[in-house]
Amino acid sequence: MSRVVKLAVIPGDGIGPEVVAEAEKVLDAVTAESDVTFEKTRFSLGAARYLETGDTLTDEDLAAISANDAIILGAVGGTPGDPRLKNANIERGLLLKLRFTLDHYVNLRPSKLYSGAPGPLAAPGDVDFVVVREGTEGPYVGNGGAIRVGTPHEIANETSVNTAYGVERVVRYAFALAERRRQKLTLVHKTNVLVHSGGMWQRIVNEVAQEHPDVAVDYLHVDAATIFLVTNPSRFDVIVTDNLFGDILTDLAGAVTGGIGLAASGNINPDGTFPSMFEPVHGSAPDIAGQQKADPTAAILSIALLLDHLGLPEESIRVTRAVEADIAARDGSRTTSQTGDAIIARLQA
Amino acid sequence: MSRVVKLAVIPGDGIGPEVVAEAEKVLDAVTAESDVTFEKTRFSLGAARYLETGDTLTDEDLAAISANDAIILGAVGGTPGDPRLKNANIERGLLLKLRFTLDHYVNLRPSKLYSGAPGPLAAPGDVDFVVVREGTEGPYVGNGGAIRVGTPHEIANETSVNTAYGVERVVRYAFALAERRRQKLTLVHKTNVLVHSGGMWQRIVNEVAQEHPDVAVDYLHVDAATIFLVTNPSRFDVIVTDNLFGDILTDLAGAVTGGIGLAASGNINPDGTFPSMFEPVHGSAPDIAGQQKADPTAAILSIALLLDHLGLPEESIRVTRAVEADIAARDGSRTTSQTGDAIIARLQA
Numbered sequence: 106m107s108r109v110v111k112l113a114v115i116p117g118d119g120i121g122p123e124v125v126a127e128a129e130k131v132l133d134a135v136t137a138e139s140d141v142t143f144e145k146t147r148f149s150l151g152a153a154r155y156l157e158t159g160d161t162l163t164d165e166d167l168a169a170i171s172a173n174d175a176i177i178l179g180a181v182g183g184t185p186g187d188p189r190l191k192n193a194n195i196e197r198g199l200l201l202k203l204r205f206t207l208d209h210y211v212n213l214r215p216s217k218l219y220s221g222a223p224g225p226l227a228a229p230g231d232v233d234f235v236v237v238r239e240g241t242e243g244p245y246v247g248n249g250g251a252i253r254v255g256t257p258h259e260i261a262n263e264t265s266v267n268t269a270y271g272v273e274r275v276v277r278y279a280f281a282l283a284e285r286r287r288q289k290l291t292l293v294h295k296t297n298v299l300v301h302s303g304g305m306w307q308r309i310v311n312e313v314a315q316e317h318p319d320v321a322v323d324y325l326h327v328d329a330a331t332i333f334l335v336t337n338p339s340r341f342d343v344i345v346t347d348n349l350f351g352d353i354l355t356d357l358a359g360a361v362t363g364g365i366g367l368a369a370s371g372n373i374n375p376d377g378t379f380p381s382m383f384e385p386v387h388g389s390a391p392d393i394a395g396q397q398k399a400d401p402t403a404a405i406l407s408i409a410l411l412l413d414h415l416g417l418p419e420e421s422i423r424v425t426r427a428v429e430a431d432i433a434a435r436d437g438s439r440t441t442s443q444t445g446d447a448i449i450a451r452l453q454a
Numbered sequence: 455m456s457r458v459v460k461l462a463v464i465p466g467d468g469i470g471p472e473v474v475a476e477a478e479k480v481l482d483a484v485t486a487e488s489d490v491t492f493e494k495t496r497f498s499l500g501a502a503r504y505l506e507t508g509d510t511l512t513d514e515d516l517a518a519i520s521a522n523d524a525i526i527l528g529a530v531g532g533t534p535g536d537p538r539l540k541n542a543n544i545e546r547g548l549l550l551k552l553r554f555t556l557d558h559y560v561n562l563r564p565s566k567l568y569s570g571a572p573g574p575l576a577a578p579g580d581v582d583f584v585v586v587r588e589g590t591e592g593p594y595v596g597n598g599g600a601i602r603v604g605t606p607h608e609i610a611n612e613t614s615v616n617t618a619y620g621v622e623r624v625v626r627y628a629f630a631l632a633e634r635r636r637q638k639l640t641l642v643h644k645t646n647v648l649v650h651s652g653g654m655w656q657r658i659v660n661e662v663a664q665e666h667p668d669v670a671v672d673y674l675h676v677d678a679a680t681i682f683l684v685t686n687p688s689r690f691d692v693i694v695t696d697n698l699f700g701d702i703l704t705d706l707a708g709a710v711t712g713g714i715g716l717a718a719s720g721n722i723n724p725d726g727t728f729p730s731m732f733e734p735v736h737g738s739a740p741d742i743a744g745q746q747k748a749d750p751t752a753a754i755l756s757i758a759l760l761l762d763h764l765g766l767p768e769e770s771i772r773v774t775r776a777v778e779a780d781i782a783a784r785d786g787s788r789t790t791s792q793t794g795d796a797i798i799a800r801l802q803a
């Protein structure tokens with residue numbers, strides 16, 4: 106009995122196509138002998154497409170992408186400062202539009218320091234935590250505006266919108282994840298300043314905590330959380346936080362655990378109403394694009410998250426183990442595809 | 455000809471009084487032979503006062519504080535989770551109220567890695583930068599609200615308010631500072647998501663940059679900035695940023711440069727309309743209060759910022775040098791007052 110998974114592939118800009126190519130190779134290799142077949146549809150989206158056609162993400166694109174079971178995305182975004190992209194906000198119009206429209210309310214970002222991975226900390230300890238970043242609310246909603254733009258009297262406002270509905274569902278997901286991990290959950294917010302949204306986050310965490318008496322819960326202000334990420338990152342198991350704080354913490358966490366070249370993420374719609382999307386945390390890095398210099402590991406670890414999401418935990422673990430073994434043995438520089446090949450060799454060993 | 459400086463002293467809660475005592479000792483020592491006399495008025499403010507009287511900061515307090523030339527503040531805030539403080543937001547009602555009412559639009563936070571200072575990075579390099587954090591706008595304005603609080607239909611919003619007036623004045627300050635330093639300025643924001651406020655910040659930085667052709671300007675998203683703070687902190691000279699991003703970056707910067715026990719700050723009103731306020735970045739740390747365990751260095755370095763602000767650059771440099779020499783020679787543990795005494799001994803050497 107074979108199962109067909111419809112997979113949307115969005116290679117994107119810059120190093121996106123290179124890292125996605127390796128991710129696909131790994132996906133193919135790990136599922137070669139399984140009963141799962143991937144039916145892939147490729148979407149040409151990003152700065153390049155915008156420059157060609159003026160489109161960022163059309164309704165037709167969205168409908169076609171939504172018809173899939175899952176999505177893998179490389180990276181999107183053109184060369185910073187390109188004057189032709191001045192009025193194109195590829196991030197908001199494409200990446201965030203996908204996350205919001207497909208109701209990716211869990212932005213899942215694991216941080217694990219693999220043995221042998223380079224890192225900036227002198228004594229990092231055992232680092233293995235997951236940030237559960239809310240993905241559809243907060244300061245990301247785009248409810249801002251400005252008046253008298255460009256004059257000395259300009260006022261520019263941004264409104265962070267937070268709902269009990271939106272916070273509760275992501276908090277529940279985080280607690281369930283903590284149950285399956287080391288039973289520790291840290292809420293990160295800035296409740297002493299953002300009293301309304303912070304108060305609601307704190308209240309909902311307290312409420313859901315009642316249902317999880319075995320999960321130890323603590324709270325850190327976002328500023329203090331950054332301190333712990335560099336002085337004692339092993340104190341964390343599951344962090345649950347707002348969209349913007351999650352954005353900031355996960356880049357820092359990526360740096361602490363070997364660099365953004367290793368950081369994977371899943372934009373997840375746990376209800377299954379819409380396809381979930383898996384992508385490396387890094388950007389399109391146009392400066393090194395097309396040179397086989399990019400590290401595809403983050404894209405490959407995103408495949409592990411995809412496999413887990415699809416209910417293929419064994420395949421997921423095989424990918425993670427192969428990456429782990431490869432990282433432990435890395436030395437010298439390799440091309441993007443050499444790294445992909447090395448990981449596949451570990452898979453098959 | 456002697457000059458009298460009226461100084462408001464707010465020791466505050468927790469370790470505040472202990473570190474302020476050392477800061478005052480250093481201030482007295484370094485100005486002992488100068489023609490400046492400090493006329494000090496002490497204000498009992500913070501969680502302790504709130505618990506006693508129910509007051510956070512009265513109009514009379516504000517008027518009396520405003521009548522001074524400058525302010526030193528230790529730290530405010532009670533024991534986290536103290537039920538009697540549940541409805542007291544000491545941070546908003548006292549600290550932020552002072553910053554906003556006294557128009558402290560420059561929140562100046564230098565980060566320097568002194569030789570001998572402990573730090574979490576394996577190879578930090580030469581770290582010496584200043585964060586110029588906007589202090590009177592952004593998500594800190596308190597323009598939030600919530601409806602249906604405590605129900606499943608709660609909506610909690612927070613509005614970040616940003617004005618050309620407010621951004622321009624802090625950007626101008628940052629450029630002037632960069633001119634006196636290594637002529638490099640980095641704007642940190644999140645322009646790809648917070649397009650209205652970010653767009654205004656970017657535009658104003660571009661405009662003011664025209665008047666400073668010798669200052670090299672670059673831009674980083676806040677998430678990327680945290681990466682550089684741990685992988686290459688020596689790339690920074692002056693960072694100019696929004697109130698919330700500045701809060702986050704400076705705690706991380708403090709951690710990177712030897713810990714929050716060394717991080718000083720000035721809440722400055724450059725126009726001189728209101729007294730500026732100098733305080734360590736750290737909090738009140740009630741868990742170690744009254745035990746002579748706190749490091750007073752951050753409070754003492756805040757005195758260096760105060761002296762500079764008062765037009766006493768030589769005294770300021772003497773304090774900084776004394777701290778620098780003391781840090782280089784530190785070993786073993788000392789009490790709060792032993793550290794103060796050691797720094798005074800260096801001053802007088």
Ligand SMILES: CC(C)[C@H](C(=O)O)[C@@H](O)C(=O)O
Binds near residue numbers: 197200201646647677
């Ligand atoms: C590109 C940008 C909009 C995005 C974000 O802020 O979420 C990125 O930084 C990320 O973390 O995926």
Ligand SMILES: CC(C)[C@H](C(=O)O)[C@@H](O)C(=O)O
Binds near residue numbers: 328
């Ligand atoms: C106590 C808190 C309100 C304050 C802030 O967020 O500004 C503190 O973290 C700081 O950095 O001075």
